[in-house]
Amino acid sequence: AQSVTQLGSHVSVSEGALVLLRCNYSSSVPPYLFWYVQYPNQGLQLLLKYTSAATLVKGINGFEAEFKKSETSFHLTKPSAHMSDAAEYFCAVSVEGSGNTGKLIFGQGTTLQVKP
């Protein structure tokens, strides 16, 4: 069965430090992979997505993620954290056989705290 695992439910970094949020997935077919961000009391918005083109994907707000098939990983990074990056981040994989629909399997989320 497909799954998404986000390592670490809470990550704390200092402002200006590297952000690394980990995501591993399982899928028997080449997946579409996504990172979404959720600010407090809001819905989710798409940060970036991987759809089998370049393995390094650049998203909004300076975030990027690298698809590593051998490691079944899709970790999210940002070189320098801003206070405004504090939010919950979700990794997701497209449901096998769902085509180009929005049927996604989400990880449990990682809360990013940015300290001044």
Next chain:
Amino acid sequence: SQTIHQWPATLVQPVGSPLSLECTVEGTSNPNLYWYRQAAGRGLQLLFYSVGIGQISSEVPQNLSASRPQDRQFILSSKKLLLSDSGFYLCAWSVGASGGKLFFGSGTQLSVL
């Protein structure tokens, strides 16, 4: 531009009471519509999915139902709420071959007491 409206923002309901959450999309036609639930400390779970009026796919067995009476309207309902129905409910839409890109509403925080 496309927008998605979801209401109410918060709701407190007693166990056994009915539920109706509404979601509408503007600025697009024939969207795919979704209801996701985010339980406390857990990720999002897809509850229902619709590709058109009257077409509803239920992804998990549960106490809830969904309806799509109009192209851009999606309703989540329950006849009798359970404590376990508490959570943050998110409506979302996508169009055609969107590659899985979803646009989410601002969510409804439901507390069943």
